[in-house]
Amino acid sequence: MTLTASVEPHGDDNFSDVEGDSQTAVAGRSPMQLAVARFRADKLSMVSFAISVFIVLCAIAAPILVAVDVLNPNAFNRDLLSSTGTNPLGRFGGVSWDHPFGVEPGTGRDLLSRIMLAMTWSLGIALTGTLLTVIIGVVLGIVSGFSGGFIDATVGRFIDLTLSFPQTMMLLALSSPAVLLLRTDIAGLPGLGLLEDRDRASGLYVILILAAFGWPPVARVVRGQVLSIREREFIEAAKLMGASRRRLYFKEVLPNVWAPILVYVTLLVPAYISAEAAFSFLGVGIKPPTPTLGNILANSVNYTSADPTFFFLPGVLLALTVVVFNLVGDGARDALDPKTHR
């Protein structure tokens, strides 16, 4: 806390020009810099941040590396498998310099390539889904909490409806027609050159489903916060200034609900990564040969005793991703909240 100590206010209510010499120390440190400084002072947050940045960089790099032929997620290497054609030769699932994570049982595809590319699609889906969820949830939560009355009641009933909906049933039943529909709709969109139309459509479908059923808790949390914030006097002060509704919602209220939103995001990203895995397992999400953490794990369940490494590596990676995203969120909340002191 040495960084913040230098700008601590003087405890008394004296007039400022007495403390003229402190002015040089105060100038030029913006609030954002202070938050960043607080974040950097926290070792655990910084380590988690470094790991999550590394994971995200891997996820971004994977498609590029595939394009330049460094990674080959789909090349079969049957010569690396045992004569029965299932288990990889060598220890730990066939770990070697060429294949640092070993190879996939049954096909001999490079596991590192597949996991890195799986990270791209899994993280992409989870992050996009989270973003969409939070936007819907925050906007509806703020509007309903702030307006109250009829709007609040309507949004409230809509939340009840969404939560009581048998979403898994709908998810499975609508899967193929929705994917077909999306496929024709997004046919014109530029792809990454790596995903087939079918994968893009089912990925989009998963994102939409996640957001459509994920927003109610966010909206509820935000609404609850807004109910207490809207009674504070600074909201009245803003109204007195003649602030527009938009300003009230997004400039006065929103910064005060960042902390719970951030907490929710850190829970949503890992939850969505595992939700996407579950969808893949049910055969709704992106299907093999395009890898996702979900379909790799689903596949590895068949080989748990024969080739534990194949199950272990994607599993550990999934857990690691979930943990570091949580920790980064925690650290960010502490840094952004000027009142939190450990």
Next chain:
Amino acid sequence: MTQADHTPEDFMTAEQARVLAPHAPSVNPTGAKPILQVENLRKYFPVKSSGLIRRTIGQVQAVDGVSFEVPAGGSLGLVGESGCGKSTTGRLITRLYEPTGGAIRFGDQDIAQTSARGLKPLRREIQMIFQDPYTSLNPRHTVGSIVGAPLQIHDIVPKDKVLPRVQELLEIVGLNPEHYNRYPHEFSGGQRQRIGIARALTLQPKLLVADEPVSALDVSIQAQVINLLQDLQKEFGIAFLFIAHDLAIVRHFCPEVAVMYLGKIVEIADRETLYNRPHHPYTQALLSAVPDVKQAAIGGRRERIRLTGDVPSPINPPSGCRFRTRCPLAQEICAKVEPPMLQVGPRHKVACHFAGEIGKHPEQPVTAKLLGVDDYGTAEPGATPSEIEQGPGFTDTWFDVNTRTVRHATPDQRS
């Protein structure tokens, strides 16, 4: 030179010494036109039943027909106990609440009738200082953006001029202009209240509604903030509607004071009259509750007027005079006829059937003849009630309660 040679003043600049020195009580500018006239202002909050169909089952009569005026560049104090409607009155004038009825004339406009859109230009003229400096500043905004927000919303200053103006304002209220980058939580209560004052000043308002601006502060800080408000009033000619429950501060700050009870003004008078010769039993009780330092030094016990019972519910206020349930003077007429706001001095109005100085209350109601009723509040068949002026201001003729005659102002008493 030793430390003892210095007086505290030696460590202060001349400016600080001036600001910290006790200020004289405020006086209203002579001959000022009223900047704000409030007439018969009412605010009823509906009470809804629980359940699916939320019927209105009653109304909280928070403010029920108050009239007063605030002179330009002057100040009016509004005092009363908790829940009497003084804060609601302030919020009606700033139109944070929609009035149920009545008029709020500001300049040539009636604020009570103005649409939400039409209010925006008015926001520049009327601003508010809030009670609690800990909730009135957005904890997520820097001081600079709090004070500068009105400039951006009203788009009156180009973007690059906002910061210099903010720093100028911070300097005016006695804060370090370099502190614009800090968050409210880095300041003490008094400093925060200064930030709130700077925000209210940003748009250069003509009227400030100060809703208990110092009651959340330490006593030593209260004096500083009151001094600051007095300086600002003098320098910028801002009119104040000063809402408070601290009678000593109101006495210092406000040349004219209105006393509220249960949504109504019971007495309104200039400072000297109200504090020395209050005519309403409620005002007298209120003043007798103020602790007196001199009395404490002598050690004697002062005669206190103890009011018994609770304040009645504003959902179902008593008939006639609202104070009658707790009033030591109450008689039959008080339950039957509501006492009108009667002008009893050059700048003194009181709403009581038995208005009079403490210990000299009349035996017979002073208002009976004027209202055309007998001493027990029953309408007299032949009597013609006289017209009693119920407007917000004072007139040059008044009813003397001692002689029961109408008197006229001498030239030097005319407002």
